[in-house]
Amino acid sequence: MTAWASLPAEEVVPGIQRQTVHGERQSLVRYWYAPGSVFPVHAHPEEQITAVLSGRIRFEVGGETLELGPGEVAVIPGGTPHGAIVVGDEAVETLNALSPRRAVGPVVS
């Protein structure tokens, strides 16, 4: 058992922090985005399912734009370029499930 509050937060880019719990087959990542923060477009081999818990965020996924708010979920296939920007003045919290388990690697991976 782990509490998010007990896990170290990694600052991925300015204003965006993540904490990660690893299984053997998957990782669950809690993201926190400050208002105004931007996650540059990037890609990783892992499939990603993002569930927004609070705030609003606009994703660019494979060249398309989708805006998610609390209670909304998106599946981003492995290898698909994606980025995100916070919408409005509220911080954003998401849980991202990644499979396979995320390799420890570059900060923006």
Add this chain to the structure above:
Amino acid sequence: MTAWASLPAEEVVPGIQRQTVHGERQSLVRYWYAPGSVFPVHAHPEEQITAVLSGRIRFEVGGETLELGPGEVAVIPGGTPHGAIVVGDEAVETLNALSPRRAVGPVVS
């Protein structure tokens, strides 16, 4: 993009509902447990990472007991018998990441 609110809820056992978003490699499942509800001990081959969003829940995992509240997370290895019971008067909401993707099968699988 999907909203949990738009997905059908499956009643797994009385008082416990789930909604599922599938990727190719994993499934993300939203569980809602009414106060007093009990998820009998069961096992499934998928690895499970459970994150509690609200309420308190007591898991029995492989014969051990752990109690989770908001902001707490547990990894349950594939094939490990586990069950759960709501603690207190508040409903429980969790997000469970399962990998591999959960097969469509029996209601309690």
